[in-house]
Amino acid sequence: MTTEPCADNDLVREVACRRCSRTASLRLGYGGRTGILRSDEAFRCLHCGLIRESDDTGFLQPEPRARMLAAFGTWTVRMGRAQSAFNAVKVLRSALDLELIAAYALLKHEAGIVFTGTKQECEWLKGLLEKAGESPAMSAMTLA
Numbered sequence: 001m002t003t004e005p006c007a008d009n010d011l012v013r014e015v016a017c018r019r020c021s022r023t024a025s026l027r028l029g030y031g032g033r034t035g036i037l038r039s040d041e042a043f044r045c046l047h048c049g050l051i052r053e054s055d056d057t058g059f060l061q062p063e064p065r066a067r068m069l070a071a072f073g074t075w076t077v078r079m080g081r082a083q084s085a086f087n088a089v090k091v092l093r094s095a096l097d098l099e100l101i102a103a104y105a106l107l108k109h110e111a112g113i114v115f116t117g118t119k120q121e122c123e124w125l126k127g128l129l130e131k132a133g134e135s136p137a138m139s140a141m142t143l144a
């Protein structure tokens with residue numbers, strides 16, 4: 001059970017407990033502070049004590065990802081001129097699972113936007129690019 005300081009990035013919603021049918025909470029955490037994008041889900045029923053936890057790596061599935069976007073807005077990661085286009089492309093390719101050409105094309109986006117996604121995904125990608133010596137900037141495209 002993790003109680004990382006990422007509460008501001010968590011989504012909590014009420015669901016019905018499948019054991020006692022009363023109101024329970026389902027918390028979805030998402031983030032990539034360690035360099036690996038991860039998600040974890042924790043179900044907790046205060047009435048009957050049922051607890052279920054699971055975690056996964058990589059991008060969220062479309063449905064929970066859409067809820068993250070709705071809750072925290074859509075964010076972008078921008079880059080000016082890359083310190084090293086080679087290194088930046090390497091990071092983008094491996095993080096976003098892109099072909100070489102597609103990763104180079106991202107660096108040529110006229111507004112400098114290399115990625116659009118959830119707040120947590122942008123924080124994760126920004127961290128990876130910073131580690132590679134780049135100076136990316138993150139901003140909210142739509143507010144939640």
Ligand SMILES: [Zn+2]
Nearest residue numbers: 017020045048
């Ligand atoms: Zn219950």
